[in-house]
Amino acid sequence: MTQAENLRQPSEDQYLNCIRCGACLAVCPTYREYLSETASPRGRVALARKGLEGELELSPNLLEQMYACFDCMACNTTCPVGIHPADLAIEMRHVQEQIYPARWKQTLFGGLISWPERMEQATWPLRVYEKMGFRRLAYATGIRRLLPGKVRDMEAMLPHLPQRPLRQVLPEITPAAFPSPVGEGRGGVRVGFFLGCAQSLMFAEQSAATVRVLSRNGCTVITPKETVCCGMPALGYGRPDRVQEQARQNIALFERAQVETIVTDCATCGSTLKDYGRLLADDPDWGERAAAFSARVRDISEFLMTIPLEKPQGRVEARVTYHDPCHLRRGQGVWKQPRALLQMIDGIEFVELREADWCCGSAGSQLITHYETSLKVLKRKTDSIASTRAEYIASGCPGCQMQLNVGVQRSGLDVKVVHPIELLDRAYSPSPSALPHRGRGLIPSASGSVERVREIGRRDG
Amino acid sequence: MDKSLISQLEKIVGKDGVLSTTEDLAVYGYDATFAEHRPDVVVLPRCTEQVSQVVVLAGRERIPLVTRGMGSGMAAASVPFNGGITLAMTRMNRILEIDEVNATVRVESGIVTADLQTAVEKLGLFYPPDPSSIRHSTIGGNIACNAGGPRCLKYGVTGDYVLGLTVVMADGNILHTGGKCIKDVVGYDLTALFTGSEGTLGVITEALLRLVTRPKFARTALAEFSSLETASRTVNAILAAGIVPATLELMDETAITCIEESMHLGLPLGVEAILLIETDGSDENAVLREIEAIEGICQECGARQVKVARDESERSKLWQARRSVSPALARRAPNKLGEDITVPRSAIPEAIRRIKAISAKHGLPIVIFGHAGDGNLHPNILFDKRDPEQWSKVEQMVAEEFAVALELGGTLSGEHGVGALKRPYMEQALGPVSIDIQKRIKQALDPLNILNPGKVFPD
Numbered sequence: 001m002t003q004a005e006n007l008r009q010p011s012e013d014q015y016l017n018c019i020r021c022g023a024c025l026a027v028c029p030t031y032r033e034y035l036s037e038t039a040s041p042r043g044r045v046a047l048a049r050k051g052l053e054g055e056l057e058l059s060p061n062l063l064e065q066m067y068a069c070f071d072c073m074a075c076n077t078t079c080p081v082g083i084h085p086a087d088l089a090i091e092m093r094h095v096q097e098q099i100y101p102a103r104w105k106q107t108l109f110g111g112l113i114s115w116p117e118r119m120e121q122a123t124w125p126l127r128v129y130e131k132m133g134f135r136r137l138a139y140a141t142g143i144r145r146l147l148p149g150k151v152r153d154m155e156a157m158l159p160h161l162p163q164r165p166l167r168q169v170l171p172e173i174t175p176a177a178f179p180s181p182v183g184e185g186r187g188g189v190r191v192g193f194f195l196g197c198a199q200s201l202m203f204a205e206q207s208a209a210t211v212r213v214l215s216r217n218g219c220t221v222i223t224p225k226e227t228v229c230c231g232m233p234a235l236g237y238g239r240p241d242r243v244q245e246q247a248r249q250n251i252a253l254f255e256r257a258q259v260e261t262i263v264t265d266c267a268t269c270g271s272t273l274k275d276y277g278r279l280l281a282d283d284p285d286w287g288e289r290a291a292a293f294s295a296r297v298r299d300i301s302e303f304l305m306t307i308p309l310e311k312p313q314g315r316v317e318a319r320v321t322y323h324d325p326c327h328l329r330r331g332q333g334v335w336k337q338p339r340a341l342l343q344m345i346d347g348i349e350f351v352e353l354r355e356a357d358w359c360c361g362s363a364g365s366q367l368i369t370h371y372e373t374s375l376k377v378l379k380r381k382t383d384s385i386a387s388t389r390a391e392y393i394a395s396g397c398p399g400c401q402m403q404l405n406v407g408v409q410r411s412g413l414d415v416k417v418v419h420p421i422e423l424l425d426r427a428y429s430p431s432p433s434a435l436p437h438r439g440r441g442l443i444p445s446a447s448g449s450v451e452r453v454r455e456i457g458r459r460d461g
Numbered sequence: 462m463d464k465s466l467i468s469q470l471e472k473i474v475g476k477d478g479v480l481s482t483t484e485d486l487a488v489y490g491y492d493a494t495f496a497e498h499r500p501d502v503v504v505l506p507r508c509t510e511q512v513s514q515v516v517v518l519a520g521r522e523r524i525p526l527v528t529r530g531m532g533s534g535m536a537a538a539s540v541p542f543n544g545g546i547t548l549a550m551t552r553m554n555r556i557l558e559i560d561e562v563n564a565t566v567r568v569e570s571g572i573v574t575a576d577l578q579t580a581v582e583k584l585g586l587f588y589p590p591d592p593s594s595i596r597h598s599t600i601g602g603n604i605a606c607n608a609g610g611p612r613c614l615k616y617g618v619t620g621d622y623v624l625g626l627t628v629v630m631a632d633g634n635i636l637h638t639g640g641k642c643i644k645d646v647v648g649y650d651l652t653a654l655f656t657g658s659e660g661t662l663g664v665i666t667e668a669l670l671r672l673v674t675r676p677k678f679a680r681t682a683l684a685e686f687s688s689l690e691t692a693s694r695t696v697n698a699i700l701a702a703g704i705v706p707a708t709l710e711l712m713d714e715t716a717i718t719c720i721e722e723s724m725h726l727g728l729p730l731g732v733e734a735i736l737l738i739e740t741d742g743s744d745e746n747a748v749l750r751e752i753e754a755i756e757g758i759c760q761e762c763g764a765r766q767v768k769v770a771r772d773e774s775e776r777s778k779l780w781q782a783r784r785s786v787s788p789a790l791a792r793r794a795p796n797k798l799g800e801d802i803t804v805p806r807s808a809i810p811e812a813i814r815r816i817k818a819i820s821a822k823h824g825l826p827i828v829i830f831g832h833a834g835d836g837n838l839h840p841n842i843l844f845d846k847r848d849p850e851q852w853s854k855v856e857q858m859v860a861e862e863f864a865v866a867l868e869l870g871g872t873l874s875g876e877h878g879v880g881a882l883k884r885p886y887m888e889q890a891l892g893p894v895s896i897d898i899q900k901r902i903k904q905a906l907d908p909l910n911i912l913n914p915g916k917v918f919p920d
Contacts, residue, residue: 017791017792017795019493019788019791019797020491020492020493020494020532021493021533021594021597021787021788022493022531022532022533022594022597022598023594023596023597023788024597025531025597026573026575026596026597035505035549035551035552035554035571036480036485036503036505036549036551037485037488037489037532037549038480038484038485038488040488042488043488046487046488046491047484047487047488050487055487056483056484056487057483059483059484061482061483061484062483062484065484080785080787080788080789080791081788081791081792082723082792
């Protein structure tokens with residue numbers, strides 16, 4: 001009997017068909033940095049198979065290799081046989097939890113991430129750091145440079161933090177600013193907005209911009225406040241059981257909201273929400289509901305490109321490039337839309353990034369858990385960014401943005417990291433005073449935030 | 462592996478250059494074949510000097526040493542059947558010099574071939590050999606197996622571009638062969654000796670490669686045939702007309718169907734074969750004239766239809782289809798065994814006829830595709846290895862395929878190499894005199910038999 005026999009086996013069983021051609025090595029960020037087979041998708045597939053079939057012990061070291069994968073999914077799309085090595089690595093993490101359950105994961109994913117209030121409380125010190133001016137002080141005095149390199153990089157991940165999480169500020173219903181050209185009746189299209197944790201806690205201005213842009217284009221935006229984490233962190237750490245619970249809660253909320261479409265401006269949330277159908281497929285009560293939910297989910301750029309979009313009157317004079325988040329390009333097949341969105345803004349000179357869809361090294365928490373590798377992968381990205389001579393790098397994923405913030409600071413680049421929606425929002429409202437519907441007062445303005453982060457960065461450089 | 466040996470290796474290449482966990486060893490035990498055997502330790506050197514020290518250590522301790530690149534070989538040449546040290550060259554991947562005047566490039570042997578190509582193409586230069594594994598194989602591996610590819614019909618194989626090598630010999634000495642001169646007749650051609658030696662004579666650590674000017678124009682045509690026989694005769698008609706296309710590829714019906722099923726590229730269905738033909742060069746009119754002439758020849762020979770790709774996207778679709786053949790077959794059957802027998806081009810139609818007869822006789826499908834222009838065919842047997850009856854048939858069929866190649870004046874392998882898998886057929890292919898001479902060369906250069914033992918020659 002093999003060690004894995006009594007465990008829930010990976011559903012991604014295509015690994016049996018691996019012909020070991022090696023095509024995945026060419027596209028794997030961890031292989032390309034380490035140039036060792038152990039750090040390659042083919043190596044991980046071989047280890048998973050040998051572990052599951054009993055040829056090797058499912059040792060901590062074997063399972064650790066599954067965490068060395070950045071889950072960028074480049075191998076999934078390259079494999080000529082149709083194997084998904086990245087998905088297999090994720091499923092092997094679940095195998096690990098069954099053999100060596102980690103209690104901290106239960107605490108984190110069961111106790112903390114499932115409760116937005118607790119998340120907000122836990123991240124309160126970060127907001128104080130920003131709000132009370134400590135952060136500015138750290139940069140101005142140069143104290144920050146005395147921090148150990150790793151801590152300094154963690155600090156650099158943080159964007160300009162909002163004073164309050166957006167969840168506490170954003171109204172449950174944001175009416176359409178103008179009657180929609182497409183919507184039935186005067187209320188316009190009813191769109192659900194899934195506000196992601198990172199967006200609410202760290203990138204509040206961006207999601208505020210998302211809601212403004214939707215409203216401006218004739219959408220009534222419903223933002224359920226009791227949504228919980230999409231589930232990606234738990235999935236990535238081998239706890240699909242937690243994800244299922246989180247999925248059920250989110251699905252039920254949006255069913256009650258009665259919306260045709262569920263929009264999110266976080267690439268990672270989007271890819272997970274679109275995956276609920278698969279994750280709950282075997283659940284007799286939830287399978288169909290989950291599939292129906294997933295079919296309605298759209299990334300903000302994807303959704304905007306399906307409705308008649310108002311041409312922005314303002315201009316953004318800047319050279320802009322774009323980084324494809326893995327969870328958007330490969331996770332959702334969305335890559336044309338964000339580029340189209342940026343290119344409809346007058347004044348923007350769009351330059352394509354070399355290897356735009358190569359992972360930035362964030363992968364959620366790799367900068368913390370796999371610091372050295374993450375920085376190596378990041379360096380390749382920042383070198384590409386530097387070669388574009390762009391002033392802005394846009395990317396619709398909080399994880400990527402935090403990672404790119406680190407890269408920009410480490411390489412001393414004069415580049416601002418933004419969400420594409422911020423630039424569109426700015427083109428709609430060239431100056432704060434000209435914001436046509438700012439009077440509603442409840443949606444904080446995005447203007448100024450980007451420059452402030454840069455200001456901080458410059459002082460450090 | 463002995464702890465003290467590991468620490469000696471770590472002294473040479475550094476701690477991060479030595480891998481020895483069970484997991485590391487398990488993933489360094491295979492290449493792109495079924496074969497598998499774990500090494501005792503994996504060493505990833507950073508420079509020629511380190512390689513030399515590792516080889517000296519291996520010699521002193523009588524440990525077998527198997528060199529490998531990215532492990533995409535098709536003949537189990539880099540599988541360490543005797544354990545020992547696996548020397549993975551992937552971290553020696555620098556471009557040392559691009560000489561635009563002499564059109565040469567000097568590289569470390571672990572560089573990915575596609576990376577080397579991209580680098581020289583930026584300067585308007587061109588490294589033509591294009592094995593399908595171009596993005597996941599190293600130049601060192603390409604040289605050690607003398608890799609080919611579609612473009613070799615016009616441009617020649619890897620060996621035609623190797624001007625010089627740096628090789629670590631079995632005693633640790635560092636040998637430099639060749640140089641930037643196109644003509645050089647001083648002494649034996651040691652560069653050629655190491656090209657295709659599959660790691661049995663020395664460790665290639667650096668290579669000096671010849672480059673050509675990048676062709677500016679290319680045109681690709683797709684010709685459909687209702688009979689495989691007509692298609693194979695057309696190949697010879699084109700070449701006999703004095704035209705040398707860059708590539709002349711053949712795919713049979715099963716290959717076409719497999720690709721179409723998995724990729725939906727709009728390939729013609731219900732034909733017995735297609736030829737994919739490309740002309741290239743620096744003179745656009747000449748390239749066009751050639752493709753038009755080829756179009757005419759195909760029609761005269763009885764092609765059902767000939768289409769020339771109108772633009773780059775159509776062209777790249779066709780090539781995407783060709784490159785996907787081998788893996789697409791893996792979707793059709795649980796296992797496939799692909800060989801790369803090569804026959805003189807005059808014998809192509811006969812070779813195809815006989816291979817199809819082998820398939821009919823044993824009742825297992827053989828898909829045929831390959832570089833028909835240079836007689837290099839890739840018959841792939843589709844089967845299920847879990848069925849012992851099928852597996853024993855496969856072994857018999859492979860032997861018969863080799864027999865066909867030899868009977869028609871061809872060879873066992875055009876580009877994959879011998880490795881471990883074709884050893885049993887070597888005597889039959891080369892005869893005792895040749896084998897004896899080659900064994901004596903091996904004995905002279907590696908008297909302790911530590912370099913990739915048990916490969917190429919029968920025991």
